[in-house]
Amino acid sequence: MTSEPRTAGAGPTDSYRYEWACVLTLLIVACALRLRGLASQSIWVDEMLTLSSSGITVPLRPVDVFDNLHGPLHSLILFLWAKAAGQGEFALRLPSVVFSVLSLYAVWRLVRRLTGARVAFVALAVMTVSPFHVWYAQEARNYSMLLFFAAMSFEYFLELLEEPRRGVFGKYVLFTLAGFLSNMSMAFAVLVQDVVFLFWPRRLSLRDLLLAHVLLLLLLSPWLHGMFQRVEFHRLVRTEPYAQGELLRGGTTFEPLGLPYTFFVFSAGYTLGPTLRELHDSARMLMVSRHRDVLAFAAVAFAVPFLLGLFSLRGRRKLIWLLLVWLAVPLAVVSFFAVKNFKPFNPRYVMVAYPAYVLLLARGLRWPDGARLPRKVLSGLLALMVSACTVVSLANLYGSPRYWKDDFRSAASTLTSRLGESDVVFTEGTYEPLVYYGRGELALRPLLPELLSDEARVVGFIREKSAGAGRVWLVTARLWDLDPERKALGLFEREFELETESNFRGVDLFLFRKREESQP
Numbered sequence: 001m002t003s004e005p006r007t008a009g010a011g012p013t014d015s016y017r018y019e020w021a022c023v024l025t026l027l028i029v030a031c032a033l034r035l036r037g038l039a040s041q042s043i044w045v046d047e048m049l050t051l052s053s054s055g056i057t058v059p060l061r062p063v064d065v066f067d068n069l070h071g072p073l074h075s076l077i078l079f080l081w082a083k084a085a086g087q088g089e090f091a092l093r094l095p096s097v098v099f100s101v102l103s104l105y106a107v108w109r110l111v112r113r114l115t116g117a118r119v120a121f122v123a124l125a126v127m128t129v130s131p132f133h134v135w136y137a138q139e140a141r142n143y144s145m146l147l148f149f150a151a152m153s154f155e156y157f158l159e160l161l162e163e164p165r166r167g168v169f170g171k172y173v174l175f176t177l178a179g180f181l182s183n184m185s186m187a188f189a190v191l192v193q194d195v196v197f198l199f200w201p202r203r204l205s206l207r208d209l210l211l212a213h214v215l216l217l218l219l220l221s222p223w224l225h226g227m228f229q230r231v232e233f234h235r236l237v238r239t240e241p242y243a244q245g246e247l248l249r250g251g252t253t254f255e256p257l258g259l260p261y262t263f264f265v266f267s268a269g270y271t272l273g274p275t276l277r278e279l280h281d282s283a284r285m286l287m288v289s290r291h292r293d294v295l296a297f298a299a300v301a302f303a304v305p306f307l308l309g310l311f312s313l314r315g316r317r318k319l320i321w322l323l324l325v326w327l328a329v330p331l332a333v334v335s336f337f338a339v340k341n342f343k344p345f346n347p348r349y350v351m352v353a354y355p356a357y358v359l360l361l362a363r364g365l366r367w368p369d370g371a372r373l374p375r376k377v378l379s380g381l382l383a384l385m386v387s388a389c390t391v392v393s394l395a396n397l398y399g400s401p402r403y404w405k406d407d408f409r410s411a412a413s414t415l416t417s418r419l420g421e422s423d424v425v426f427t428e429g430t431y432e433p434l435v436y437y438g439r440g441e442l443a444l445r446p447l448l449p450e451l452l453s454d455e456a457r458v459v460g461f462i463r464e465k466s467a468g469a470g471r472v473w474l475v476t477a478r479l480w481d482l483d484p485e486r487k488a489l490g491l492f493e494r495e496f497e498l499e500t501e502s503n504f505r506g507v508d509l510f511l512f513r514k515r516e517e518s519q520p
Contacts (some may be wrong), residue, residue, distance in 0.1 A: 007489075009070075009441075012260075019117060019121070022121060023105075023108065023121070023124060024448035026124050030115055030127075031097070032100065033059045033120040033128070033394070034097045034100055034138060035115050037398050038093050038097065038313055039089035039093070040398075041405050041406050042318065042404075042405055042437075043140070043408065043432065043436050043437070044405040044406055045432055045433060046139070047140040047141060047433075048432035048436060050071070050075060050078065050140050050141055051078075051140065052388055052432070053068045053070065053072075053075040053290075054075040054078040054111075055082070056078070056087055056092070056436070057435055058503075066222045066226060066439040067226055068223075069226065071141075071142035071145070071146075071182050071183060072181055073181035073182050074095070074141075074142035074145050074182055074183075077095055078092065078095060078140065080189050083419045089140075093138055093148070095140075095468075096137050096138065096141065096143075097138070098138050098142045099145040099148050100134075100136065101137075103133075103148035103491065104124060104127050104128065106118050106147075106148050106151035106155070107123065107124070107147070107354075107355045107358065108123065108124040108127075109357065110151050111123045111359045111362065113158060113159075114158075114319060114322075114359065115359060117373075118366055119362050119366055120362075121360045122365055123361075126358055126361060126365070127358055129390050129394065130269070131268060131269025131272070131394055131397055132266055132269040132354075133354075134269070134394070134397060135270055135271070135397065142183050144374045145182040146179060146182075146185065146186060146351055147350070147351055147355075148235065149175050149176075149179035149182055149186070149512075150351075150355075151355055152175040153172060153175040153186075153189060153193075154189065154193070154355070156168055156171045156175060157172055157176075157196075158200075160172050161197070162203060163202055164208055168177060169208065170258065172212065173215050173216060176182065177216055177219050177220070178493050180220055181223075183351075184227070185330075185349050185351065185352060187331055188330040188334075188350065189330075190213075191329055191333070192326050192330070192352075195325050195329060196322055196325060196326075197209060199318060199321060200318060200460055211410055214480060235341055236336075236337075236342055237339050239457075249291055254335055254345050255345070258338070259335070261332065261347065262350060264295070264299070264302075266354060266357050267298060267302035267389070269393050269397065269499040270292060271295045271393045271397040271400070271403040272290040272296065272396065272433055274296050274391060275297075275402055275403050280478075280480040281352060291437065297385070298389050299374060299387035300385065301382065301388070302386060302389070304364070306357070306360050308363075308382075309361060310323075312364065312366075313360075313363065319323070323360060325342050325371035326353055326356035327353050327356050327357060328496050329353075330349070330350035331353065334340050334346075334349045334350055354461065365379065365382060365383055394479045404505060406430070406477055406478065406504075406506030406507050407504040407506060408434055408436075408477070408507055409433075409437055409463070409500075410505075410507075411434070411502070412433070412434050412442070413437070414502055414509060415438075415442065415475070416441055417435075418511075421470075421471060421497075422470035422471075423471045423472070423473060423475065424443075424445065424471075425445065425473040426444075426447060426465070426473065426475070426492075427445070427474070427475045427476070428446075428452075428479065428483060429449065429477045429481070429483070430477040431444055432476060445461075447461070447488055452487075455487070458491055459491060459495070462492065462495060466495075466496075466514075469514075471511060472512040472513075473509065473510065473511075474509075474510040475489075475507065475508070476489065476507070477507045478507055492508075492512055495512075497513050499512060500510075
């Protein structure tokens with residue numbers, strides 16, 4: 001590597017100022033869309049993972065930073081931010097908004113480098129209103145941060161291939177390290193970069209690439225040590241069948257529909273077509289049939305410009321290979337993890353592939369200069385179809401509660417307002433958000449999965465913990481993997497008399513009285 005040369009900067013031109021004015025306008029719009037309704041939805045279980053590792057619900061110890069394999073950098077930022085801004089939903093989600101807007105800028109820069117200013121502007125416009133992108137901007141999670149650092153890592157990796165200077169090398173290592181500390185799925189991005197290194201035109205030597213990897217391993221070693229101790233990597237090579245208690249979610253967490261569904265989510269988010277609760281509770285083919293018109297319309301609206309974008313690059317084979325590898329490697333690895341029952345399949349785990357998808361979509365949606373009338377009509381029609389899907393999905397995101405996350409906030413409010421001094425509260429399934437909303441007022445007795453496997457143990461546990469109680473509460477949520485037949489509820493109905501039932505979005509609240517106390 002050589003030292004960074006000094007170059008004189010050219011003055012801004014009118015086109016340069018116009019481009020920046022357009023970019024800033026879109027970033028302002030993006031910020032407004034991501035701030036709208038930021039606190040409208042309840043904290044949910046995935047966000048509780050962040051809050052518990054950020055000193056929000058439990059005290060944060062120094063050792064916890066190195067035990068955090070989900071994103072210690074995000075947790076540290078949230079820990080410091082909450083000290084100043086408080087622990088309300090709006091404050092806890094605001095860092096995600098900031099990194100979401102920054103990721104728009106980073107992906108715009110990256111797409112501009114690969115395909116030019118026009119496609120980059122279309123990509124930025126698509127991401128600005130993307131329901132998928134807005135969804136993760138409004139979660140107290142680390143995925144917006146991951147996307148920002150992954151995009152910056154890719155940009156400096158491509159620059160490093162062309163000009164292996166020390167300054168660029170340092171920036172690449174720094175942003176890649178930050179990506180890993182945001183979320184360990186940054187490893188998929190590095191794997192893509194390693195594959196791209198083999199065929200992309202480069203001046204970077206293999207020695208310097210290996211040096212970057214060694215530096216990253218050394219800097220990440222405090223977390224890697226804990227990872228190899230706690231993560232069940234043996235699942236990746238296991239060939240014999242698992243016992244029932246060792247399964248994550250059934251025999252496998254992979255379904256072939258997961259691959260097209262990932263592209264659907266990249267396109268229209270989680271707020272168009274089937275809801276997340278439908279995907280868990282309904283038979284897959286019944287769900288597809290129920291939403292077939294919406295799914296078919298969205299498939300055409302996004303698949304056609306995506307394929308047009310791919311076809312338009314037919315003269316740039318290396319770029320096509322870059323984008324296909326960028327999409328295929330994360331999807332293949334996450335699918336393999338799901339098949340091996342190592343990690344459930346989820347579109348957010350392939351977040352690092354999102355820029356490649358947006359680039360191809362934007363390439364297909366751009367207005368074609370010099371094209372014949374039918375091609376221009378097709379482009380206009382596709383833009384209208386994509387806009388229609390986006391508007392409907394955003395409207396659902398902001399105003400349709402059936403697409404919203406589980407409403408633990410309302411359940412906790414009802415529970416705390418009606419809770420008697422001698423009442424006992426049992427929970428089945430997800431219960432962690434009740435800890436946040438209970439503010440220390442709720443003493444919860446979870447029915448853990450290992451307990452539910454033995455009916456006699458469940459009954460004994462219920463009787464022991466409810467001895468002397470005035471009333472008994474049961475809160476259930478997200479039971480599709482744990483107890484889809486609601487056997488635990490049946491045991492409570494055998495032991496006690498149901499007094500009231502309250503149903504919230506994704507959360508059910510049952511109040512029981514002991515039978516002897518309910519007799520006249």
